[in-house]
Amino acid sequence: MTPRIRIHPFSLRDTLECGQFFRFTKIMDTYIVQSSDRIFSLWQKGDFLFYEGVEEPFLIHFLRLDEELNPILKEIDQDPVIHQAIQKYRGLRLIRQDPWECLLSFLCSSAKSIPHIRSMIEILCKSFGRKIFYGNIIGYGFPEPFCIKNSLQLESVRAGFRTTYLVKVNQCIGRDQLLAMKSLSYQEARQSLMRLSGVGKKVADCTLLYSLDFLEAFPIDTWIKKGLQRAYFGGKRTGEKEMENFISNHFGPFAGYAQLYLYHLWRNNPPC
DNA sequence: CGTCAGGTAGCCA
């Protein structure tokens, strides 16, 4: 019998498709997922998550299945807007990505649409990653730290001005240093990340939330900004600092989960 | 052809 895990609440679809993670493809009801140098498949029926090509401990870590979701949702359920998002997408979970892959992925993301980001990452993997197999499907692992040496090697990635970001970050930091940031405070870790070329608040917060367990991180992109302005500030233009203060006061230490739900809500139902 | 897209860096008030 195919191995499976019982989880509740859980929505594989919302978890993968809410924008926090890029390397998956959907075939019928099955998702082929790639992360670092793994390739495996996942599908869901009711409360059961079926999996193939991967071990259970990795999945539990990757999908944070040992984290009680309902208490967190209760904690952030502070107003009618977030309440609606929670009702609609309950089961959407934060993914714990590899920090190196996460950082580079979001380094590619600035001023690009999701299909473009996907394409850049895919070419990066094809150029630098090792071949990996799942049945007769061939995939490519994510490039390891320090393997991108200069911008010439990135020509085919067509990353534009992000090319220098990728090269510089490859010179400056590796996976261990990123993981070590877990022991810092949120502000310290954020500042450290922002010293890297191409890493501003948004990319730093994505890395902190999606890969380093800083659940208070709340990445603010243009969609979230528009939505927050309309939903919480009466449509008025709002200063960055005021917005940050509101978020941490209103949603608290699990604000990152609120970001996930609100982002998903506003991507599917644009606030403008 | 112009505009714009999940942002950042650099410069200025």
Added chain:
DNA sequence: TGGCTACCTGAC
């Protein structure tokens, strides 16, 4: 702090 612009590239 807040506001502005250029930056590569590809799609509408």
